Amino acid sequence: MTRPVSLQKRPISWGKVLIMVFFTWFVLACLVLPNLNLIRQVFFSEGGLTIKPFQKLLKSKRAMKALRNSFVLAPTLSLTVGLVGISLVLITEYFDIKGSAVLRLGYMTTLIYGGVTLVSGYKFIYGDSGVLTQLLIQLFPNMNIKWFQGYGAVLFVMTFSCTSNHMIFLRNAMRTVDFQTVEAARNMGASQWRILTRVVLPVMLPSLFAVTILTFITGLSAMSAPMMVGGTNFQTINPMIKDFANTQTSKDLAIILALILGLATMLLILVMSRIEKRGHYMSVSKAKTKIVKQKINNPVVNVLVHIYAYALFIIYVMPVVLIILFSFTDSKSIALRQLSFSSFTLENYKYLIESLSNYKPFVVSIVYSALAALIVGSIVVIACRLIQKNRGKKIFTTLEYSMMIPWLLPTTMIALGLMMTFNVKQPYMFNQVLTGTLLILLIGYVIVKLPFTMRMTKAAFFGLDDALEDASKNLGAGELYTFRRVIFPVLLPTVMAIAALNFNGLLQDYDMSAFLYHPLNKTLGVQIKSLTDDMGNPNGLALTFVYAVLMMIISSVVLYFVYGRGGKDNMKE
Amino acid sequence: MIQLKDIGVKFGDFQALKDINIHVKEGEFFTFLGPSGCGKTTTLRTITGFIDPCEGTVVVKGEDITHVPVEQRNIGMVFQNYALFPTMTVYENIAFGLRVKKVPKDELDKRVREMAAKVELTDQQLMRKVAELSGGQQQRVAIARALVTKPAIMCLDEPLSNLDAKLRVQLRNELKELQAKFGITTIYVTHDQEEALTLSDNIAVFNKGVIEQIGTPYEIYNNSATEFVCNFIGDINKLEADIIKEINAQTNAKLDPSKATYVRLERIHVNEEDIPGAAQIKGEVIGREYYGLYIKFMLKVCGQVIKCIEKNDGTKFFDVGETVNVAISPDNLMVY
Numbered sequence: 001m002t003r004p005v006s007l008q009k010r011p012i013s014w015g016k017v018l019i020m021v022f023f024t025w026f027v028l029a030c031l032v033l034p035n036l037n038l039i040r041q042v043f044f045s046e047g048g049l050t051i052k053p054f055q056k057l058l059k060s061k062r063a064m065k066a067l068r069n070s071f072v073l074a075p076t077l078s079l080t081v082g083l084v085g086i087s088l089v090l091i092t093e094y095f096d097i098k099g100s101a102v103l104r105l106g107y108m109t110t111l112i113y114g115g116v117t118l119v120s121g122y123k124f125i126y127g128d129s130g131v132l133t134q135l136l137i138q139l140f141p142n143m144n145i146k147w148f149q150g151y152g153a154v155l156f157v158m159t160f161s162c163t164s165n166h167m168i169f170l171r172n173a174m175r176t177v178d179f180q181t182v183e184a185a186r187n188m189g190a191s192q193w194r195i196l197t198r199v200v201l202p203v204m205l206p207s208l209f210a211v212t213i214l215t216f217i218t219g220l221s222a223m224s225a226p227m228m229v230g231g232t233n234f235q236t237i238n239p240m241i242k243d244f245a246n247t248q249t250s251k252d253l254a255i256i257l258a259l260i261l262g263l264a265t266m267l268l269i270l271v272m273s274r275i276e277k278r279g280h281y282m283s284v285s286k287a288k289t290k291i292v293k294q295k296i297n298n299p300v301v302n303v304l305v306h307i308y309a310y311a312l313f314i315i316y317v318m319p320v321v322l323i324i325l326f327s328f329t330d331s332k333s334i335a336l337r338q339l340s341f342s343s344f345t346l347e348n349y350k351y352l353i354e355s356l357s358n359y360k361p362f363v364v365s366i367v368y369s370a371l372a373a374l375i376v377g378s379i380v381v382i383a384c385r386l387i388q389k390n391r392g393k394k395i396f397t398t399l400e401y402s403m404m405i406p407w408l409l410p411t412t413m414i415a416l417g418l419m420m421t422f423n424v425k426q427p428y429m430f431n432q433v434l435t436g437t438l439l440i441l442l443i444g445y446v447i448v449k450l451p452f453t454m455r456m457t458k459a460a461f462f463g464l465d466d467a468l469e470d471a472s473k474n475l476g477a478g479e480l481y482t483f484r485r486v487i488f489p490v491l492l493p494t495v496m497a498i499a500a501l502n503f504n505g506l507l508q509d510y511d512m513s514a515f516l517y518h519p520l521n522k523t524l525g526v527q528i529k530s531l532t533d534d535m536g537n538p539n540g541l542a543l544t545f546v547y548a549v550l551m552m553i554i555s556s557v558v559l560y561f562v563y564g565r566g567g568k569d570n571m572k573e
Numbered sequence: 574m575i576q577l578k579d580i581g582v583k584f585g586d587f588q589a590l591k592d593i594n595i596h597v598k599e600g601e602f603f604t605f606l607g608p609s610g611c612g613k614t615t616t617l618r619t620i621t622g623f624i625d626p627c628e629g630t631v632v633v634k635g636e637d638i639t640h641v642p643v644e645q646r647n648i649g650m651v652f653q654n655y656a657l658f659p660t661m662t663v664y665e666n667i668a669f670g671l672r673v674k675k676v677p678k679d680e681l682d683k684r685v686r687e688m689a690a691k692v693e694l695t696d697q698q699l700m701r702k703v704a705e706l707s708g709g710q711q712q713r714v715a716i717a718r719a720l721v722t723k724p725a726i727m728c729l730d731e732p733l734s735n736l737d738a739k740l741r742v743q744l745r746n747e748l749k750e751l752q753a754k755f756g757i758t759t760i761y762v763t764h765d766q767e768e769a770l771t772l773s774d775n776i777a778v779f780n781k782g783v784i785e786q787i788g789t790p791y792e793i794y795n796n797s798a799t800e801f802v803c804n805f806i807g808d809i810n811k812l813e814a815d816i817i818k819e820i821n822a823q824t825n826a827k828l829d830p831s832k833a834t835y836v837r838l839e840r841i842h843v844n845e846e847d848i849p850g851a852a853q854i855k856g857e858v859i860g861r862e863y864y865g866l867y868i869k870f871m872l873k874v875c876g877q878v879i880k881c882i883e884k885n886d887g888t889k890f891f892d893v894g895e896t897v898n899v900a901i902s903p904d905n906l907m908v909y
Contacts (some may be wrong), residue, residue, distance in 0.1 A: 467656035470623055473643040474650045475670035475722065485669075489660035 019382065026379070027402040029428045030447055034417035035262075035409065041420060042255045053252045063253055066240035067260065069226070073154065073236060074219030080159040081215045082208070084312070085166030086201075091309045092167075093174045094200065096293035098306065106313040109320045110164045112555040116510045116525055117548045119228045120532040120541075121319030122157045123148075124326075124337075127229070127535055131322065131337045149231035157225045160315055162218050165211040173207035174200075179289040192297055206275060213272040217265055221410045223511050228532065237261050241412045242514055251420070258413035266408045320552070327545035331538035334545075348542040358543060361527035362550065368523060369506035372445035373499040379446070380453045381495060384461045385483060400454075407451035415515035418444055441516040441523070448512055449502045460494040497562040504558045507551060524551070574599045574634065574758050575620065575726060581628030582615055589615045590782045593629070597726075597760060597775075602752055604761045606769040607779030608805065613762045616779070617728050620760065622646050634725060644673075649719030649727040649757075654735060655711050657703040663689075663714050664699040670722040688721045692751065708736055712744055716751060727752075728760045733768065741765075745772065766806050770794065778802050800833055800909045808880065809835050812906070815875035816854065823852035826903035833909045840905035841881035843870065843889060843897045851902040858891045874899050 042053045057063050091097050092104040110118070125131045126148040133145055148156075177200055185195045201208075223238040230236065235243075237257050244254035296302040326334050333343040352358050383403055390396040406414055422434035434440040464487065472482040510525030517526050528547055531540035580593035590612045597603045605613035618624045620631055622643035630639045638646055657666050664685060671681045689699055692713040698706065703714060712732060719727055732748070733741045749772055752759050763769055769776050770790040777787045778801075786798035797803030814830035821828055828834060842848060859878065860871030867882045870891060881899070883889045891897060 465654065465656060467652040467654060468658060470643075471650065471652055471656035471658075471718075472669070473623075474621060474646075474648070475718070476644045476647065476673040477669070478644060478673075481673060486658050486660075490658075492660075 019386070023383065023386075023399055025428070027399065029426075030443060031402055031405045031450075033426075033428065034421040035405075035413065037421040038255050038413070038417050039259065042252050042259070045252070053256045057253060057256050060250075060253055062235070063240060063244070063257060066235050066237050067257070069151070069230075069234055070220050070222070070236040070261075073151070073158075073222060073226075074216045076155060077158055077162065077219035077222075078212050078216045080155060081162045081166070082212055084159055085163045085170060085211065085215075086208070087308070088163055088166055088312070089170045089174050089204075090196075091305070091312075093171055094196070094291065094294060095305065096295040097309050100293075100309075103309055103313050106317040107163070108167055109316050110161050111167065111559055112552045113320070113508070113548060114161060114164075115508050116224045116228070116529045116532065117323075117508060117544070117551060118161050118319065119157055119224045120528065120535075120544055121323050121548070122160075123228060123532065123535055124322060124541070125318055126153070126156075129337065129535060134337055146231075149229055150234045151230075153229040153231075154222065154225045154234055154236075157229060158219065158222060161225070162215055165214050169207050169211055170204060173204040175291070177203050177291055179291045182291070182294075192294060206278065209275045210272055213268050213275075217268055220264055220268075221261060221412070221511075223412070223514075224529070227529075238410070238412050238511070241416065245416060245419070245515065255416060255420070258410065258416050261410045262408070262413045265410055269408055323545045323548045324552075327542065327549045329542075331542055334541050335536075335538040348546045351539075352543065352546050361522045361524045362547065364521045365507050365509075365524035368442060368445060369503045369509075372442055372449060372506055373502040375442075376446045376449045376453050376502060377457075377495055377499045380450065380457045381488075381491070383454070384457050385487075387458070388461045389479075400458075403454045404451050406447050411448055411511040412515070414447055415444055415512050418447075419515055436518070438518050438521060441513060441518065444512045444516045445506050445509070449506065453498055453502060456498045457491075457495065460491050464490060500558045500562055504555050507554065574601070575760070576632040577616070577620070577629065578632065579629040580616070580619060580626045580631070582612075582619060582624055582626050588782055590619070590626070593784060595777055595784070595787065597758060600756050600758055602749075602759045602761065602772055602774045604763060604769045604773040604776045605779060606763060606766060606776050606805075608764055611779040612782040613764075613777075613779045614730055615782075617730055617760060617762050620726070621648050621650050621728055647722060647724045649722070649724035651712075651715045651719050651727065651729040651732050653731045655715040655732070657711060657714055657718070659703060661703070662699065663694065663701055663703055663706065666703060666714055667699075667717045667721055669718065674722065684721055688717045691754070692717045708740055709744055709747065712748070713751075716748075720755060720757065724757075726758045726760065727755075728762075730762045731764070734763070734765070741768075748772070770806075778805065780805075795837075797835075797907055800835075803835050803907050803909075808838050810838065810841070810879040810881075811835055812879070812901075813875070813877045816877060816879075816901070819854050819875055820852040820901060820903055820906075823854075824850060824903055828903065828906065828908065835907045835909075836879075836901060836905055838869070838880050838882045840902070841872075841879065842900040843872070843881060843883060843891065845900050846898070848900050848902060850904065851900040853898045853900050856897055856899040858893050858895045858897060861891070861893060872897070872899055 043049055043051075046052075088107045092100050092107065097103065113121070123130065126133060128145040128148070130148065133148065136143060137145065181199055182195055185199045190198070220236075221238050222236050223242075226234055226236040227239040227242075230239070238261070241254045241257050241261075244250040244257070296305055325339060327348055328345065329339065329343045330345050330347060333339060352362075380403070383399060387396045387400050409417075418440055419435055422429055422432075422440060423436075425431040425433055434443070468486055468490065469482055472486045477485070508525060509523065510529055513523040513525045514529070517523050522530075524547060528544050531537070531544045534540060575595070575597040577593050577595040580590055581588070582590040593612075593616055595603075595616075605616055607613045615624060619626050622638070622641060626639065630637050632638070633646075633648075658669065661669070667685045667688060668681055671684060676684070685699075686696070689696075694710065694713055694717065698710060703711065706714065715732070716727075729748075733744055736744065745768055761769075761772060770793075773790055775787060775789055776793050778785045778793060780801050786793060786802045788796075788798075793802060794806055797806065803809055812834045817828050817830040817834055820826055821830075842851075846853070854874050856872040856874035856879075858870055859873050862869040862871075863885075865885060867885050868890065869880060869882050872879055872881060879899075
């Protein structure tokens with residue numbers, strides 16, 4: 001009887017070695033070293049450790065003010081977004097509000113547009129020559145036309161633009177509320193208010209904590225809103241980093257601000273993961289019943305809540321509606337902010353198609369986003385497979401955590417790191433200067449999308465039935481064949497959905513592009529930002545609106561395929 | 574056919590299996606029975622190669638396969654949830670193993686269709702996605718997929734445990750018929766004693782990583798080798814010393830009242846005077862559960878409550894409070 005080959009003694013696979021070499025390089029060269037380099041550049045610039053940059057920071061009035069502003073904005077924003085966010089969830093999922101299906105669509109508009117596009121929409125309504133401002137001026141001729149500027153304006157815009165997480169995660173949490181607990185409370189004589197505050201909201205508390213921290217981080221790293229409606233008086237950390245990064249003498253200030261932002265983000269994420277570890281309330285009931293919308297008993301309250309719900313709806317929908325409508329009007333109408341039937345035209349769309357310089361940013365962003373989504377998807381799928389096959393081995397756990405590094409760092413810091421590390425030849429980047437090339441933005445895009453892709457893909461991998469792989473092996477298939485024919489086809493819908501979401505997000509990106517874009521190949525975000533700097537230029541605005549409409553269409557299609565139809569099971573986090 | 578010799582398996586510090594010795598003969602339906610966590614699935618996965626034992630050998634048809642990789646063993650397996658590939662059609666699921674073996678197209682098609690016909694899947698069903706099939710059809714696809722590569726052995730890991738009671742019985746019968754039709758050596762893992770008793774030629778009862786008893790269903794049930802086995806299989810009464818003393822007094826049995834003594838429910842009879850060698854003890858009916866097919870009575874005998882069942886043939890139906898004669902024959906007692 002011959003002794004068969006033992007499982008342990010398989011020859012080393014060169015493919016695997018190559019993959020491991022790639023990941024080691026990728027983690028070090030793209031995720032770790034650029035960020036370490038930032039720290040080195042600031043604190044070790046003169047050969048030894050120096051605290052000069054700190055002194056410089058303390059002396060810089062603008063920088064200190066920006067820091068202060070950010071730390072004022074973040075907590076207040078958390079509060080306002082929290083209040084609005086909870087009310088959105090209650091209006092759409094808990095209370096019996098007439099027309100809630102339409103309301104829900106309105107509240108979800110933040111999912112299809114954001115960043116500079118969204119702010120430009122608000123600016124078009126509330127800004128100094130905005131629709132509402134003009135209306136108000138007729139009523140109060142003496143009012144300040146620059147009323148929509150500064151802290152209040154930033155807070156207002158961001159309050160209504162940062163509720164996406166609430167509409168996704170908090171609504172999901174609401175759906176997990178077991179309606180029998182509500183009935184039980186009612187059976188014991190509890191009032192509606194009591195049921196809401198003692199039975200329903202506590203179930204959502206862990207999710208609420210998590211989204212609040214996310215909002216806090218968003219507030220700290222605000223970029224487009226303060227830039228566009230903050231005015232000179234209310235600039236925050238990120239716009240300041242961008243300003244400083246562009247001047248040779250203040251680069252160190254940019255870096256130190258980025259580090260502070262990074263540190264704050266890390267702390268907050270630490271708090272959040274603690275909260276997440278405590279876990280969510282699991283329903284103990286065996287037969288969970290779906291929530292039945294609650295009619296508000298008190299008629300006065302009922303009317304007030306309806307008014308509130310529709311007021312919110314108008315705030316959410318107005319910018320979208322106006323962007324769409326005005327994208328079909330001539331520049332005169334846009335300049336005057338006046339709609340009339342005679343001014344409707346398709347000229348703006350024609351203008352986009354006919355001029356290379358106008359549609360190029362769109363093409364550039366689509367190509368970048370698609371490439372980045374594809375690359376990050378492939379890297380993460382391979383990484384997840386490695387991690388799944390080597391559960392518990394230290395080196396692969398390290399790989400997993402390394403891939404999550406960008407989660408801890410603000411986009412601006414990652415961008416700065418890349419920009420200031422690869423502006424000289426680095427041996428670990430094959431002695432190539434990347435700053436100013438087309439490649440660096442692609443790398444940046446891949447890096448910022450790593451953590452989200454990693455989390456979602458890993459969940460999909462670990463949700464796989466292990467028996468499928470066992471069955472395939474049992475039928476004689478090798479590892480690669482099993483992955484190719486069995487595992488990957490099962491994961492494909494999820495992987496595609498994640499890629500689509502990534503594509504969506506990157507298409508609208510401004511924060512990363514602002515630092516790394518190639519001067520001859522502006523991305524859409526950069527283009528829109530520069531067009532909307534001058535709200536008085538109707539041609540620029542018209543083009544912005546056309547871009548916005550096209551982006552909204554793409555986003556809506558993507559979201560429909562990911563969340564709307566068959567994709568529901570894939571993308572529940 | 575299959576021989577497990579002194580198999581030991583460890584997960585870290587935990588000894589999952591110890592000294593497992595099993596001999597499964599050609600064409601036999603062999604069941605691993607035991608509560609969850611007893612090691613039955615671990616043993617099965619050692620045979621299929623998903624688990625590497627730290628001790629002992631697995632021999633199939635005289636060949637040591639202990640360290641042969643899973644994909645080279647050709648042992649068919651049907652998984653607990655069937656593990657059908659959701660992205661493929663029924664046809665592709667069945668063809669999977671043949672494609673791996675690079676069987677030529679014509680032969681592959683012929684074999685898939687032959688196998689499908691044997692398990693009574695229609696051509697139409699072959700082209701469906703697996704999710705569109707009923708539980709019974711899914712089981713047949715899983716069996717077809719496991720058998721199409723002509724393995725020497727078929728292993729089934731609790732294939733009926735996720736189904737509701739009625740379907741379970743139906744598929745159990747279907748499974749037995751298929752096994753008889755193919756005549757393939759089968760290893761079956763279950764925690765359901767009824768399944769084990771009705772399906773098997775031989776049963777190995779597992780407990781805490783060791784085998785308590787191997788035997789035919791009749792032996793396992795009627796001559797349980799250990800206290801664990803007699804408690805795990807079927808319902809049973811443990812008799813206390815007073816009853817045992819009474820039996821000793823009435824018959825010439827010399828039972829030791831200090832030993833654990835058991836009697837099956839159906840071996841106790843009520844108001845039957847002419848059972849030779851049986852002790853007749855006065856008891857009181859204190860409870861009754863009516864099942865239709867049979868009736869379960871709770872009887873107070875010598876201060877202890879024991880259960881017994883009587884066939885619902887219309888001759889025996891006692892009311893609570895009635896005094897009856899309880900017949901227990903020492904031949905039916907299992908003593909440990």
